[in-house]
Amino acid sequence: xxxxxxxxxxxxxxxxxxxxxSILLSNITKKFGTFTALDHVSLExxxxxxxxxxxxxxxxxxxxxxxxAGLEHTGEGRVLLNRKDIxxxxxxxxxxxxxxxxxxxxRHMTVFDNVAFGLRVKPRRSRPTETEIAKKVxxxxxxxxxxxxxxxxxxxxxxxxxxxxxxxRALAVEPSVLLLDEPFGALDASVRKDLRQWLxxxxxxxxxxxxxxxxxxxxxxxxxxxxxxxxxxxIEQQGSPSEIYDHPANAxxxxxxxxxxxxxxxxxxxxWLQSSGLIxxxxxxxxxxxxPHDIEIEKSIDNSGAAATLKDxxxxxxxxxxxxxxNGFNGSxxxxxxxxxxxxxKRLQLNKGDKVDxxxxxxxxxx
Amino acid sequence: MAQSSVMPGFRPTLGFAAIYLSxxxxxxxxxxxxxxxxxxWDDYLHIITNRRVLSTFRVSFSTALAAASIASVFGCIVAxxxxxxxxxxxxxxxxxxxxxxxxxTAVAGIVLATIFQPSGFLGKLLIDTFNLQVAxxxxxxxxxxxxISIPFVVRTVEPVLLEFxxxxxxxxxxxxxxxxxxxxxxxxxxxxxxxxxxFALAFARGVGEYGSVIxxxxxxxxxxxxxxxxxxxxxxxxxxxxxxxxxLTMLIISFVLLLLINLLQLWVRKRSGQL
Numbered sequence: 282x283x284x285x286x287x288x289x290x291x292x293x294x295x296x297x298x299x300x301x302x303s304i305l306l307s308n309i310t311k312k313f314g315t316f317t318a319l320d321h322v323s324l325e326x327x328x329x330x331x332x333x334x335x336x337x338x339x340x341x342x343x344x345x346x347x348x349x350a351g352l353e354h355t356g357e358g359r360v361l362l363n364r365k366d367i368x369x370x371x372x373x374x375x376x377x378x379x380x381x382x383x384x385x386x387x388r389h390m391t392v393f394d395n396v397a398f399g400l401r402v403k404p405r406r407s408r409p410t411e412t413e414i415a416k417k418v419x420x421x422x423x424x425x426x427x428x429x430x431x432x433x434x435x436x437x438x439x440x441x442x443x444x445x446x447x448x449x450r451a452l453a454v455e456p457s458v459l460l461l462d463e464p465f466g467a468l469d470a471s472v473r474k475d476l477r478q479w480l481x482x483x484x485x486x487x488x489x490x491x492x493x494x495x496x497x498x499x500x501x502x503x504x505x506x507x508x509x510x511x512x513x514x515x516i517e518q519q520g521s522p523s524e525i526y527d528h529p530a531n532a533x534x535x536x537x538x539x540x541x542x543x544x545x546x547x548x549x550x551x552x553w554l555q556s557s558g559l560i561x562x563x564x565x566x567x568x569x570x571x572x573p574h575d576i577e578i579e580k581s582i583d584n585s586g587a588a589a590t591l592k593d594x595x596x597x598x599x600x601x602x603x604x605x606x607x608n609g610f611n612g613s614x615x616x617x618x619x620x621x622x623x624x625x626x627k628r629l630q631l632n633k634g635d636k637v638d639x640x641x642x643x644x645x646x647x648x
Numbered sequence: 649m650a651q652s653s654v655m656p657g658f659r660p661t662l663g664f665a666a667i668y669l670s671x672x673x674x675x676x677x678x679x680x681x682x683x684x685x686x687x688x689w690d691d692y693l694h695i696i697t698n699r700r701v702l703s704t705f706r707v708s709f710s711t712a713l714a715a716a717s718i719a720s721v722f723g724c725i726v727a728x729x730x731x732x733x734x735x736x737x738x739x740x741x742x743x744x745x746x747x748x749x750x751x752x753t754a755v756a757g758i759v760l761a762t763i764f765q766p767s768g769f770l771g772k773l774l775i776d777t778f779n780l781q782v783a784x785x786x787x788x789x790x791x792x793x794x795x796i797s798i799p800f801v802v803r804t805v806e807p808v809l810l811e812f813x814x815x816x817x818x819x820x821x822x823x824x825x826x827x828x829x830x831x832x833x834x835x836x837x838x839x840x841x842x843x844x845x846x847f848a849l850a851f852a853r854g855v856g857e858y859g860s861v862i863x864x865x866x867x868x869x870x871x872x873x874x875x876x877x878x879x880x881x882x883x884x885x886x887x888x889x890x891x892x893x894x895x896l897t898m899l900i901i902s903f904v905l906l907l908l909i910n911l912l913q914l915w916v917r918k919r920s921g922q923l
Contacts, residue, residue, distance in 0.1 A: 352818050372818070372821045373821045373822070373823075373825060373826065375822075379818070381819060385813060386819075388816075389922070390920075391921070402820075402833070434920075
């Protein structure tokens with residue numbers, strides 16, 4: 282697939298006059314029956330950002346996106362686009378572009394007609410002529426690198442192609458905000474990887490304020506400039522990917538973003554952690570979250586005092602994930618994970634069942 | 649086809665289908681054709697160009713066409729209501745739709761005739777308020793045919809509406825389309841092929857319908873006499889040749905019309921990427 286290539290060949294500014302807009306949500310509450318999907322959510326998204334709404338299924342992320350789009354009624358609260366209140370405006374007047382998880386292409390229309398749809402339904406006064414429409418549609422199809430498919434029907438395309446057509450269709454009306462609902466959710470892994478990068482490049486070129494929903498933390502970290510973590514209808518944390526990863530606001534975010542080892546501190550565990558080189562005081566918190574790559578391992582010389590036993594390991598490409606059994610003082614043996622580069626692991630020359638010493642570099646503490 | 653198919657049983661099932669179609673459809677129909685060969689071409693022409701015969705053809709096909717058109721519109725609306733909304737009594741409505749399938753057509757005919765005759769409940773009302781007589785007119789035939797053909801339209805359109813992705817409508821709305829544009833440009837083109845099938849079924853049923861029509865039609869020659877009735881009349885008079893000639897003509901016209909509808913449907917499907 283050609284998705285990884287830079288987008289060149291056309292001057293987008295001649296074709297698209299996208300004016301990027303900021304989004305402000307204040308106190309959005311949405312209930313479905315007795316279920317509270319969103320609970321007093323307030324969020325500000327500056328113009329030009331590429332934001333990921335991240336969370337487990339049922340956390341309200343899709344509902345929030347649909348409320349911004351106007352596809353769902355706001356229960357309580359206001360939606361502001363460029364400081365203008367659009368809460369009561371119909372979806373067809375909001376000027377947003379929406380990309381659906383399952384593409385929602387018009388099955389009875391060719392690719393060309395799909396992309397042209399938004400232009401053809403404009404009121405007669407503002408509707409471009411057919412030649413202008415054709416010119417713009419072909420430019421958009423070239424932007425998504427699929428102009429050669431213009432006379433096909435959606436059923437004849439692959440998933441990745443369909444999603445790019447859906448994106449071109451949404452961009453045709455020059456939306457001030459682009460909303461994508463799990464845009465890569467229905468695609469297979471390799472296509473998904475290509476499209477992520479492609480989306481980031483496209484955003485870089487068009488610079489339209491974009492929000493996408495995902496439950497895949499890797500995807501959110503890789504694509505977005507800002508990540509909003511949601512859980513149970515509330516915002517847990519908002520920040521850049523590195524802020525979220527390095528400074529998780531709470532235990533939920535820490536567990537949800539990346540792998541982590543969780544220690545509930547009792548007497549033995551704190552002793553065990555201290556013997557593994559982690560320096561802390563009791564008031565830092567009751568729960569320690571330790572990332573696998575913050576654990577260093579070394580073959581133990583003194584077998585009796587060793588912190589853990591090597592159980593098994595898995596190759597994750599450049600990294601090795603090492604499964605360790607903690608040698609608990611009270612006889613309990615919890616599993617923990619460490620990660621290190623391939624060659625470093627080879628140099629240690631470890632075998633299954635070896636006793637190892639640990640050095641824990643840092644932990645995140647939560648109460 | 650047969651070799652490349654993974655599914656077993658191509659030969660026996662095809663064989664069964666061929667035998668079934670021969671016994672039940674082809675042999676009886678070809679008998680009709682052979683029977684009519686006993687007539688000379690001139691005799692045949694003489695029978696079917698008879699003024700009374702021609703008028704029955706006109707009545708039969710025009711009423712069937714009108715009824716199928718009206719039933720298509722009504723059936724679509726009913727299917728829409730059944731699929732899109734939930735309301736009290738929906739199950740009852742579901743059952744009511746299929747009632748014309750199950751009801752002996754003569755019963756339906758007698759009931760319709762009773763209420764629409766000039767002294768009947770609805771018939772009187774229509775004459776008094778609009779000066780409109782339904783019974784014993786082609787209009788009465790159309791009424792009866794709508795009654796029996798609506799289920800065909802509802803039951804063919806319904807599954808397509810059920811399958812229809814609501815996200816397609818939402819996509820249309822997000823692109824700025826009005827409710828009306830969403831219906832005419834997105835929903836309607838998607839149900840059109842099924843609607844044409846429903847129309848064809850309704851039309852075919854209407855052309856051949858006998859039991860529910862004859863009571864309300866009054867069967868006045870040149871006004872409200874239908875082809876099937878004329879065939880029965882001829883048979884009762886032991887005019888087998890006459891009946892055969894009319895039946896064959898009707899068979900040919902029906903076949904051509906259904907072929908045309910199918911071609912139209914093929915064209916629609918091709919144009920909308922469903923082939």
